[in-house]
Amino acid sequence: MGARGPRQKLPKLARLEGNPGKRAELPDFGIEAAGEVFVPDHLHEDAQICIEVIKLSMPPGVYAKIDSYLLAAFATAWALHKQAAHAISAPEFEHVVVNRRTGSEQPNAWIKILNSQAEKLASLGDRLGLDPRARAGLKLPAERPVSKFSGLLGQPGSSASSRH
Structure with a gap:
């Protein structure tokens, strides 16, 4: 049985949200994975495009190389869901069929495939931080405006030091 309560947010997403309650510093979330996400060559073209869209849609550094496998599972589920949706939307599609044996x-069967892949997408999307709830509180850190007092003591990047 899994842990009780809401699932923790991805560490990168939690850091991007900042500290709205002005609590003590956000805790360190442990080991941080390295590397860039890759798109496996063996995936269907639709699944490869899905991963590329996800990579471009999320802030840099949210996913690491090790997340490529979970992203591949999500993208494959999406590609199968798309294929089932196309089959069901065809004009000749029959919602009820006769079992040849019985x-x-x-x-x-396409209806079962469609529903099964939708469940996988919801589950994996939640783990990957792809649902609207996970993104609702996402805020990128704002750049601080330069203070009019910066550089008065000759600090690098100040306007006073660049005049001379």
């Missing part, structure tokens, strides 16, 4: 009617 002769009984049953829902078309």
